Amino acid sequence: MSTTNYIGKPTSRVDGPAKVTGAAKYAAEFNVPNLAYGYVVSSAVTKGKITKIYTDEILAIAGVLQVFSHENVPSLAWLDRSYKDDVAPGGSPFRPLHSAEVKFNMQPVAVVVAETFEVARYAASLLRIDYDVVEHATDLEAKRDDGYKPGGGKTGWMPPPAPRGNPNDALQNAAHRVEGEFIHQAQHHNPMEMFATTVEWLGDKKLKVYDKTQGAFNSQQYVTKIFGLSKDNVQVISKYTGGGFGSGLRPQYQLFLAVLASLELKRSVRVSLTRQQMFSFGHRPHTLQYLALGANEDGSLAAVHHHALAETSQFEDFTENVVNWSGMLYQCDNVKLTYELAKLDVFTPLDMRAPGAATGSFALEIAMDELAYKAGLDPLEFRLRNYAARDQNADKPFSSKKLRECYHEGAAKFGWAKRTPEPRSMRDGSQLVGWGVGGGVWDASQQKAAASASLNVDGKLTVKSGSNEIGTGTYTIMTQIAAETMGLPLEAVTFELGDTALPEAPLQGGSWTAASVGSGVKAACDALGEKLLKLAQKMEDSPLKGVTYKDVQFVNGQIRLYSDPTQAVVIRDILPANGQEKLEADGSASPDMARQSQYSLHAHNAVFVEVKVDEDLGTVHVTRVVNAVAAGRILNPKTARSQVLGSVVWGISMAMMEESVMDHGFGRYMNHNYAEYHVPVCADIHDIDVVFVEEEDDIVNPLGVKGIGEVGLLGVAAAIANAVYHATGKRIRNLPISIGKLL
Structure with missing residues (x-):
């Protein structure tokens, strides 16, 4: 029988055959x-x-x-x-x-x-x-003076923390200062x-x-x-x-x-x-951001001011955590973060991959790059000097944080040490070469989730939970968790999802599915395992009599003693010996709030980018990306890598292409199609390398996992903009980076 050590191993999608053969049906395909x-x-x-x-x-x-x-x-x-x-x-x-x-x-x-x-x-x-x-009114630029502080937002929104220190004086007295406005237009999910x-x-x-x-x-x-x-x-x-991407x-x-x-x-x-x-519905909101940063002579951050004005509809207050990250990612004792909304005649915006953080991090990471140049420091060294060992927003320690290792391992893989600091100093023939760095932080959340597990007399295990699969690999990682917990081969396990007739699970979003549903699946399988052990102990001459669940392991189709693996019972023999056709169990998992509330729970990443810019034409090609991610335990390096690859592609798209163009005379998005709403094609994407930094965390959830689908996007757009500056000497703060803006 095949090995049952599946968690952490690269595993192909169990739903892959259904998708490539057309057996997988989507909402409009049910006749x-x-x-x-x-x-x-x-x-x-x-x-x-x-x-x-x-x-x-x-x-x-x-x-x-x-x-x-x-x-x-x-x-x-x-x-x-x-x-x-x-x-x-x-x-x-x-x-x-x-x-x-x-x-x-x-x-x-x-x-x-x-x-x-x-x-x-x-x-x-x-x-x-x-x-x-x-x-009608659809132009956020015309609403600059009409911003208001939202009184309440959607689930998960955290109002910016109160100012700390004396940010105004600290900024005024800083040895080095940068300030500027950072803009991106509305963007649509376009799944x-x-x-x-x-x-x-x-x-x-x-x-x-x-x-x-x-x-x-x-x-x-x-x-x-x-x-x-x-x-x-x-x-x-x-x-x-x-x-889906949030849509x-x-x-x-x-x-x-x-x-x-x-x-x-x-x-x-x-x-x-x-x-x-x-x-005609939700989108990443058009947002105007103002950032002012100050640094001391030694390169330490003296002050951070970050303000955002975002659009919302006339009938709802859509909120995002845009500015909060700027008080968390770097060590700074003088911080002022503010966030406002302006009502427009548009549909309510909607969460879009890494909502809020994708917007806020692009501005912060470009501003950090600018300040590094002002202070005469390498942009990576500047970030390391201002490394935050504690979440100052919440005044809590991180449950785990390996961002420093992300910087080091990503830089080594990329070859950052070979970078020359001056803009326009690196070339490849007629092309200007630029290297840039960025990074980010994202919540590591867990929601309540339930699951059920059922073992048939033929040794086949079926696990069910009403979660969804939006292409992230949920079918596969849940199968892995169940197979490993029950000591069965992957081919003996079936995972079912996406049906309200199944045990209740949360929305698939926020990068919490692996942690939430995965913990629920493990709980259900553990409950089934305990029932199975009790039946095994009833068998004649059972070597497992008198032991507890903690004394045994489920591996290679057996329940066996930790202390003596030769003392074992074959799982497939247990139900027939007890005259049973099926054994079922339910399980659920909820976050341990009493413990988790003492910590700041987050995943981190560092991104290194190479661009090549045609000096005459202004065309930009993103030729290399290294994305180093610290996201706790990686359940499946293969599907996890695919998640980060998709994030990087999206970051390239956000930096270079994506923009929902509103004709304010009509109040209508004019490029509402795939021909004119530009997203990358294969020719736009070159070498992407993903590095998973080892990180253990027994606080975030029973599996020790953190979401990766959203943190992998953070810092990519900023790193591209920073690389473009290094290549050309031109700073672009308004996305997307077009030829017109460069020329």
Whole structure:
């Protein structure tokens, strides 16, 4: 029998064959009986009121079943107007088709339902709507003086800590100072799979809902609360998600529209969004940042001022932890951090990979690079001199922190010692060569999660938890955890997820799934193991009689004594010997708040980047990246490396390409497609090296793991901007870095 030491070993995705053969089904691919199709009609204006919808001519088209709008939405859809989804920010959530009011461009104002998708799309294109239009405001730059301090934010938002020390005097008296404004426009998630919901009508208000989501339970709660349905009547299934990056954390409006149509028409309905409509909801908010840093003669940080102004919608206060990291990443006794929002006529922004930190770290890490030059220090040496051994924001020690090792191991791998400090001092033929460094810090969180484990008489183990899989490798690492805990081969273990009929698990986001669901899976398997041991002790001549669970190990298909591995019982023999066909157990895990609250729990990284810039054309190529990550125990180096590779690609995209371009005259994003919203292609990506720095942490969770999907993004965009400065002598503080800005 194969070895059962799986945790920490590079393991190929167990769901890989299903994905490459097409067996993996996504929300819009479930062909259910008697299916109708809904097509969303988006508002052509940004702000105003609908005065007339010409539905009669649409209803006359053969195959059209109904046109739903604010005019005919039944009251049953608003039984609980106070309901908010699990990650809703403060304010009043957007209610589709709730009234004649238009609050943002491309707002869903109707959905045409027909017998075929083609008829629904055609009919929707003909629907005429009259509006009374009023003036809109979508330009954050024009709202600089209208910022306000949010009174409350979404779950996980931490208001900036109170100022410490005397930051104003310290900045004024600093030997070296830098200050500047750092800007990025709105950015959209743009996952490959577009949002869709297939609702299977089972009769008597009983629904099976196939939804694109990062949290099946969140979608279920949304549907049951809004439509006043029992949880027993609404099953939500989401086995695979073709990319989310945060866009699936909140239920999107196609879910509401599909359920509405299904309940009213009493038949199955599918509603899918177009690529253009993917730009009609949450995004990384356009943010303006001001940073001022001061350093003493010895290169120690004297003062940090960091202020951010971010956009939000007119109806919700979307908040991010943008500035907080600047009081944590480096040692500084004089710090002032402030954060404000400005209301615009846009949809509420939404968490997007490393929300807040991706925004804040890009500004901080560029400013640190600038100050290093002012102080006459190597940018890496400057960071090491200001290394924070303690979280000054919370005044707590870190549960573990290996950022110093990230700097050293990453620099050694990259060859940083060969860098010459002066801008424009390194060349490769006609190209200017630049090297830059950046880094970041991200929360190491754990949420409550439950799981179940079931062992069949044939030795096959099935483990279940209602988590989601958004491409991060959840199926695989949970299989590894279960296989190792129970001492079984990988091929004997099946992990099931993405269904509200399974034990409850949190949203997949925040880089907490491995820690949360993984701990729940281990708890369920441990509970099963204890039951199995008791059965093994009942067997005739059992060598395990009188021992406790702590005295045994599960390995290579056996339960055996730690003290004498020759004393063992074959797991596959236990159930038949006891006359049982199946053995089941449940388990759950929650964070140890009493212990964890004494520490600051975070993952860290350091990024080293090489760029080559054509001196005549201004074109920039990111030719090498080394990303050194300290994220506790690495469950699967293969899938973990893929997560960091994806993060680096995203960082390159953020630095060089991504930008949702708003035409403020229309209040509409103009590049709402893959042709004009630029993301990297293979030709844009070159050598990427990932270094996992060994880090042990028995405080963060039972597995000692920290999330890596988000920390791997941090510092990448800044390191690229810093490398561009080193290559060209030109400092770019406004992303993306375009040829025009360089020339």
